Amino acid sequence: MHIPKIYRSDDLEVMKKIIAENGFALIISHHQKIRATHSMMMWNEDNPEKPFIESHISMANPQADELKNGDAVLCDFLGAHTYISSSWYNHINASTWNYEAVQIEGIVELMNDDELYNHLTKLTLKYEKNQKCPMTVAKMGDDFVLKSMKGAFGFKVLPTKIHIAQKLSQNRNDNDFQNIIHELSTSHKDNDKQIADKMKNLRPLDKFIKK
Amino acid sequence: MHIPKIYRSDDLEVMKKIIAENGFALIISHHQKIRATHSMMMWNEDNPEKPFIESHISMANPQADELKNGDAVLCDFLGAHTYISSSWYNHINASTWNYEAVQIEGIVELMNDDELYNHLTKLTLKYEKNQKCPMTVAKMGDDFVLKSMKGAFGFKVLPTKIHIAQKLSQNRNDNDFQNIIHELSTSHKDNDKQIADKMKNLRPLDKFIKK
Numbered sequence: 541m542h543i544p545k546i547y548r549s550d551d552l553e554v555m556k557k558i559i560a561e562n563g564f565a566l567i568i569s570h571h572q573k574i575r576a577t578h579s580m581m582m583w584n585e586d587n588p589e590k591p592f593i594e595s596h597i598s599m600a601n602p603q604a605d606e607l608k609n610g611d612a613v614l615c616d617f618l619g620a621h622t623y624i625s626s627s628w629y630n631h632i633n634a635s636t637w638n639y640e641a642v643q644i645e646g647i648v649e650l651m652n653d654d655e656l657y658n659h660l661t662k663l664t665l666k667y668e669k670n671q672k673c674p675m676t677v678a679k680m681g682d683d684f685v686l687k688s689m690k691g692a693f694g695f696k697v698l699p700t701k702i703h704i705a706q707k708l709s710q711n712r713n714d715n716d717f718q719n720i721i722h723e724l725s726t727s728h729k730d731n732d733k734q735i736a737d738k739m740k741n742l743r744p745l746d747k748f749i750k751k
Numbered sequence: 752m753h754i755p756k757i758y759r760s761d762d763l764e765v766m767k768k769i770i771a772e773n774g775f776a777l778i779i780s781h782h783q784k785i786r787a788t789h790s791m792m793m794w795n796e797d798n799p800e801k802p803f804i805e806s807h808i809s810m811a812n813p814q815a816d817e818l819k820n821g822d823a824v825l826c827d828f829l830g831a832h833t834y835i836s837s838s839w840y841n842h843i844n845a846s847t848w849n850y851e852a853v854q855i856e857g858i859v860e861l862m863n864d865d866e867l868y869n870h871l872t873k874l875t876l877k878y879e880k881n882q883k884c885p886m887t888v889a890k891m892g893d894d895f896v897l898k899s900m901k902g903a904f905g906f907k908v909l910p911t912k913i914h915i916a917q918k919l920s921q922n923r924n925d926n927d928f929q930n931i932i933h934e935l936s937t938s939h940k941d942n943d944k945q946i947a948d949k950m951k952n953l954r955p956l957d958k959f960i961k962k
Binding site: 541542544564566568569570573574575576577578580597598600601602603612613614616618621623625626627632634635637639641643645664667668671672673674675679680681684688729730731 | 752753755775777779780781784785786787788789791808809811812813814823824825827829832834836837838843845846848850852854856875878879882883884885886890891892895899940941942
């Protein structure tokens with residue numbers, strides 16, 4: 541992912557929010573060929589000295605046969621994103637796409653059984669806590685969980701390079717910037733409304749400091 | 752992407768719909784390392800004998816320096832997707848994620864200037880046709896377009912293998928299947944409503960023929 545300076549963030553809080561809200565992300569590896577699997581990922585910084593992405597894929601996935609300790613992989617998290625029409629600008633220009641995204645280059649470390657158990661517990665808690673009758677690992681019972689774990693290939697990705705993109709029309713003049721927000725705000729699509737909100741919440745100085 | 756048989760589609764119409772509706776997709780390549788860029792992609796079957804994905808990335812993107820004719824790459828299109836809570840089932844089970852996705856393994860062919868011009872024209876038409884005052888390549892004028900083209904790296908991906916996933920709870924019993932639709936239908940999130948609709952639209956026989 542190439543991120544021109546004006547769209548680049550080095551704010552780890554922005555990164556954590558993008559990862560938390562877009563946890564169904566892509567683990568990409570390369571052995572004989574490129575393989576990529578959509579899986580549920582979480583940021584783990586229990587040990588602030590050694591943060592990592594944690595996830596699991598199906599043991600039946602050929603990528604699980606290939607992923608080894610030390611492999612260099614890429615995790616891709618695409619956040620809110622939408623088309624931006626140049627017909628909304630006050631001058632001729634090319635249309636574009638606004639988006640937030642995080643890419644984490646990192647090194648694979650395979651989970652042991654305890655780590656996989658903790659990962660599944662944490663994942664269940666994350667997504668179940670807002671359900672009407674939350675399912676928990678305790679409710680599932682250890683027999684069920686231990687059996688399920690046999691079908692799950694758990695892994696961590698230890699970051700070597702983090703890329704955080706917030707492409708939110710920072711290169712536009714104020715008129716066009718406000719008009720994009722206006723057009724997206726009138727849409728009924730979640731992505732449009734989210735990008736409008738993210739543009740509104742850009743600190744005013746962001747647009748100028750980075751120029 | 753590993754697709755268990757029950758979730759696998761070989762319907763090219765399903766593929767074309769996923770690509771058309773999720774055109775901001777990922778081109779993944781590998782030279783010294785894995786690189787992946789989110790870019791606007793379209794399916795082109797003007798010549799039914801030689802269909803391809805067409806797209807462009809910024810000439811300033813290091814991936815543009817690396818992509819060469821004949822490279823084996825992967826295009827990833829994630830469609831509607833959402834979390835499915837096992838608390839909606841009538842028995843203990845693990846939660847999961849439902850989604851539609853297409854992955855196209857293919858070979859890169861770089862565009863010449865005419866192809867890039869046609870690609871940008873087609874892309875503009877696709878996204879502008881529903882705008883209030885559509886921008887067109889004609890309105891932009893050839894001077895502007897030809898200048899813009901210098902910053903764009905156009906490429907095609909000729910498919911060698913196509914993967915179409917429709918993971919839509921086909922493995923659930925009828926009670927749970929209907930309950931998932933019910934729960935998702937009460938949500939205000941686009942992705943939830945889309946997955947509910949896709950589940951409703953699965954041909955009833957799909958669930959059983961594939962078993």
